[in-house]
Amino acid sequence: MNTVATIDRAEFDEAISAARSGEITREQALALIHARKGDELQSLMEAAARLRDRAKGRRVSYSKKVFIPLTNLCRDYCGYCTFRKDPGQAGAHTMTPDEVIAVAAAGARVGCKEALFSLGDRPEAVFPEMRAALKRFGHRTTLSYLAEMAERVINETGLLPHANPGLMGRSDLERLKRSSPSVGLMLESVSDRLTAVGMPHDNAPDKRPSLRLKTIEEAGRLRIPFTTGILIGIGETLQERVDSLFAIRATNDRYGHIQEVIIQNFRSKPDIPMRLHPEPAAYDLARTVAVARLVLGDMNVQAPPNLSDDDYTFLLEAGINDWGGISPVTRDWINPEKPWPQIETLRARTKAAGYELKERLSVYPEFITRDGFLDSHTVERARAMADAEGYARA
Secondary structure (H helix, E strand, C coil): CCCCCCCCHHHHHHHHHHHHHCCCCHHHHHHHCCCCCCHHHHHHHHHHHHHHHHHHCCEEEEEEEEEEEEECECCCECCCCCCCECCCCCCCCECCHHHHHHHHHHHHHCCCCEEEEEECCCHHHCCHHHHHHHHHHCCCCHHHHHHHHHHHHHHHCCCEEEEECCCCCHHHHHHHHCCCCEEECCCECCCHHHHCCCCCCCECHHHCHHHHHHHHHHHHHCCCCEEEEEEECCCCCHHHHHHHHHHHHHHHHHHCCEEEEEEEECCCCCCCCCCCCCCCCHHHHHHHHHHHHHHHCCCCEECCHHHHCCCCCHHHHHCCCEEEEECCCCCCCCCCCCCCCCHHHHHHHHHHCCCEEEEECCCCHHHHCCCCCCCHHHHHHHHHHECCCCCECC
8 A cells, every 4th residue: 555656746845844843734734744765765764863852862771671571362343463362362361369469479579660561451351261361360451451460460579560451441541540550452543444344354253443532531641651652564555654653743742642653664473364455664664663753753753673674773864763562571562573682782773873771661761750641650660660751770
């Protein structure tokens, strides 16, 4: 869907001029995201990098974490996902409380600060095996079990949970806020077209954009520091990418709660329905990251380094200011074939590009001291782990 389009050079130059001087319009973003390799892409990335430096300085952050895949059972069947499983399928697993605490404790022993919980969307709605497991753990819903495990992790290991569970209602978000300083849900795309038959979300009821935006907005009303983002290369158009970024910006303009926007690129895997689908090229990721920076302004923009293999420092040139979570203990269960870089390697390569690598907590520095964004159960813990600037204490 992202074929090279013919764009008017005068229109592109006008959009670049606007990007250098301030906020761009949707029409200007549409012109810029069609940037072609060469001078256009270079001009776009330079404008984005200048805005990043002006808004964020010369620091690039990351979070030292453990990855806790609470359950990989999921009622959604997305065409690009290798994480989800059905009961009885090889690798299908729901972690017990003891397993969760053991992984978190292992992370705490090596200096991790974040416990990232990832899990499938409402598996109990379709799988009796999941309902039986939840009953053994004393719960009716997966989200209730998640909330208990997040509370136990922060109380028993000291790690700060970051919950990334899928769609959530107000009561689920309220309970998670008591133990998770930050929560996340990828918007992925505002395109309803991707839910049509034969598209990547055609059998994924929880991927409807209106439902995901509703969760993100509810988190805003509750003043929860929130992580979201877009997934590129799954069949969306360039216009749909831009519209997704503006939807995120509009939500943050209303509530001011979005702490991080991830630009994640699709990577093919041999065991997914979309295994023959082409991956977005590096230049396509670069122009999308750059436009995201220009649309989102001083918001935190992240792109995972492991999804760009060893050639990831171009993401700095495109305007990111965060590398995301890096684990010295656990694999990336969403992209298990793509290992994270070693932290010291990441530090050296970031420095070589002219930036200082800074460890942050699961919640970004600017939310540590903002009134009302952290619950009384988590605010003291988070502030005790933070230095005077809100980054992770050495």
